[in-house]
Amino acid sequence: xxxxxxxTLANRLRAGIRSxxxxxxxxxxxxxxxxREQNVSRGTVRRAIDVLVREGLVISRQxxxxxxxxxxxxxxxxxxxxxxxxxxxxxxxxxxxxxLAQGFTPSEQITTEIGYASDAVxxxxxxxxxxxxxxxxxxxxxxxxxxxxxxxxxxxxxxxxSDVELPADVQPGVYAIFAALGRPWARTVDRLCSRxxxxxxxxxxxxxxxxxxxxxxxxxFDPAGIPVRLTxxxxxxxxxxxxxxxxxxTT
Amino acid sequence: xxxxxxxTLANRLRAGIRSxxxxxxxxxxxxxxxxREQNVSRGTVRRAIDVLVREGLVISRQxxxxxxxxxxxxxxxxxxxxxxxxxxxxxxxxxxxxxLAQGFTPSEQITTEIGYASDAVxxxxxxxxxxxxxxxxxxxxxxxxxxxxxxxxxxxxxxxxSDVELPADVQPGVYAIFAALGRPWARTVDRLCSRxxxxxxxxxxxxxxxxxxxxxxxxxFDPAGIPVRLTxxxxxxxxxxxxxxxxxxTT
DNA sequence: GAGTGGTCTAGACCACGTC
DNA sequence: ACGTGGTCTAGACCACTCA
Numbered sequence: 001x002x003x004x005x006x007x008t009l010a011n012r013l014r015a016g017i018r019s020x021x022x023x024x025x026x027x028x029x030x031x032x033x034x035x036r037e038q039n040v041s042r043g044t045v046r047r048a049i050d051v052l053v054r055e056g057l058v059i060s061r062q063x064x065x066x067x068x069x070x071x072x073x074x075x076x077x078x079x080x081x082x083x084x085x086x087x088x089x090x091x092x093x094x095x096x097x098x099x100l101a102q103g104f105t106p107s108e109q110i111t112t113e114i115g116y117a118s119d120a121v122x123x124x125x126x127x128x129x130x131x132x133x134x135x136x137x138x139x140x141x142x143x144x145x146x147x148x149x150x151x152x153x154x155x156x157x158x159x160x161x162s163d164v165e166l167p168a169d170v171q172p173g174v175y176a177i178f179a180a181l182g183r184p185w186a187r188t189v190d191r192l193c194s195r196x197x198x199x200x201x202x203x204x205x206x207x208x209x210x211x212x213x214x215x216x217x218x219x220x221f222d223p224a225g226i227p228v229r230l231t232x233x234x235x236x237x238x239x240x241x242x243x244x245x246x247x248x249x250t251t
Numbered sequence: 252x253x254x255x256x257x258x259t260l261a262n263r264l265r266a267g268i269r270s271x272x273x274x275x276x277x278x279x280x281x282x283x284x285x286x287r288e289q290n291v292s293r294g295t296v297r298r299a300i301d302v303l304v305r306e307g308l309v310i311s312r313q314x315x316x317x318x319x320x321x322x323x324x325x326x327x328x329x330x331x332x333x334x335x336x337x338x339x340x341x342x343x344x345x346x347x348x349x350x351l352a353q354g355f356t357p358s359e360q361i362t363t364e365i366g367y368a369s370d371a372v373x374x375x376x377x378x379x380x381x382x383x384x385x386x387x388x389x390x391x392x393x394x395x396x397x398x399x400x401x402x403x404x405x406x407x408x409x410x411x412x413s414d415v416e417l418p419a420d421v422q423p424g425v426y427a428i429f430a431a432l433g434r435p436w437a438r439t440v441d442r443l444c445s446r447x448x449x450x451x452x453x454x455x456x457x458x459x460x461x462x463x464x465x466x467x468x469x470x471x472f473d474p475a476g477i478p479v480r481l482t483x484x485x486x487x488x489x490x491x492x493x494x495x496x497x498x499x500x501t502t
Numbered sequence: 503g504a505g506t507g508g509t510c511t512a513g514a515c516c517a518c519g520t521c
Numbered sequence: 522a523c524g525t526g527g528t529c530t531a532g533a534c535c536a537c538t539c540a
Contacts, residue, residue, distance in 0.1 A: 005528080005529070030507085031506080032505090032506085044528085061538085062536060063506050063538035064507075073444070079497065188496070188497040189495070190497070191493070192494070193493070194465055196306045210305075213445075237444065240444070243443070244443070245440045246441070257509080257510085281524080282526070291510080292510060293513090294512090312525090313519080313526045314517075315526075317526080
């Protein structure tokens, strides 16, 4: 069933990685070595390695070699997104806290801009196309390496002039500001899909060729059921696990 | 920035698909046609098409051609998994109900077996390795086509002899049975990751080459915090969106 | 400059689907 | 029998890294 040459080679290499024979951080034999040892052509060798790259086991860099990835998948806690807003002890958002708890150093680069809603954003926020929105872009880093994107979009009709538009950690939290503006949210829904990254995402997040990303569309609705906040997360699949807790599992 | 030949060709084809020029269900030009028209070699043509296959836009079949996929991504409602258990009006599980609501026909093929916990299952269920578990495998279909896998694992020490071990839709619901056994669950946590499918998954779910799957590990805990149920979902990325609702989004 | 991986070509054979 | 895509080979040139 598995007589395919590149599959067998991929399996052989994968076994070496899993068994620890090829330890994380070390390099695979070079392509020419594998060609010689396994008596296959370069195309076949590259195809086998490509399988491992797409599985997130191996990182390839031109001029360097094919390196076994360090297994550093972080857990992204998606539940209760606002639980820590405005806390005094340490960073105020759930993401930073959970990265810290896993022994790594989180950081964020926040920029804000005023723009017009794209078609997709308008659809998610139930706005007319090209209505003004306040955009808050967060590029997240773990131990200094780019990790994920979290871009929030707010209808300008709600947040114009408020602190939400400042490019900094918002105190005492975005939710509090929305509550003060009379538009607290009462319900949040996430929509996930996995897809191939766009070229821009590959570049800013340094996503290895072939790795998929999870895109999370998070919308928050006010008590009247109108969406007041949209956040788009882009989470590279090779460094993320996502965790959700169901609040009430019974009935 | 994008001078790569295969990338440009992929972009050109993708544009044709998005614009509707290449409508869903129709076939791309054959590889030899593209070679001739674009003046590139076969390897480059195949690489470009491979990009589209991995994005879930195109399906390739030997001897047939490269076909534009029909866009039929269903939404998988992950929240409140037990809400509909034991209902009389229609199918009892949330999945079937949501597929019906989206205008498709769900079906399931349920098999049960008694086995021993693998390392992974034992770890998730906090069991010793190779402890006996009751396994309930569900292969789910939409309009007759295989769609996803949902395999549940229960410690045999809890469910031995109960209706959970029957290969049928369980009445009045698995939760009710666990409650009757004195082990209702009080908390459910999902862990998601996206990865490449195993060869078996590719075969049973007919996953096109290169498409990633989302794996969802769902665990339910009894009031003492002991895991009593483990369900592993395998959801091909090209036909699924996953939706979570946050129960309490405030504070 | 030597060696690495990244891209592209040209050609071969095989497996599958259709006629 | 023919055309399709799937696999594999051999060889070329380029871009990058590192000594």
